Amino acid sequence: MDPLHLVFGASLIAGAFFFVAGTVGLIRLPDRFSRLHALTKADNVGLGFIVLGLMPLAPDIFYALKLVLVWLLVVIAGATGAHLIAKRALRGDGEDVL
Template identity: 70%
Template structure:
């Protein structure tokens, strides 16, 4: 495959991945607004978001100027995923136990 065609296909893949990522972010927001209770909203928040960010990251990956940038993006995604899952667990635990300072 010659160089321009390869680049074109890469750009097409990037665009498709980014669109997919945006779709999951939309789903996350729709879930956050539509779902009836706190726990269900947490589901939408953690899962849709992490996948959305993952797809956006994959879309930007081929456009990365150097390897460090690519690795940093990957690191960012992993960190966001760990923080998201842990945060969701903490918020759910707080709600289950009902020991937040707002629940008196």
């Protein structure tokens, strides 16, 4: 194996670590805002590392650009969803009051 494959393999492992850390944050953190923060940050960074690790496996540049585009759309959707969830939780008009 060349060093470049090791770097991209380490990127995949780092992405998996961030996903696991986000899951642990979801289970262990005390309130919904902390859990929401842990999930969105860990998922965005974790998916970024996964995309970085998958880029050398892409057959051409267009597939690599599609991977980056999917990551950017997930980042935007995650931030928007987290904002809407936090806004509703602050208003307190939801059915689930913890």
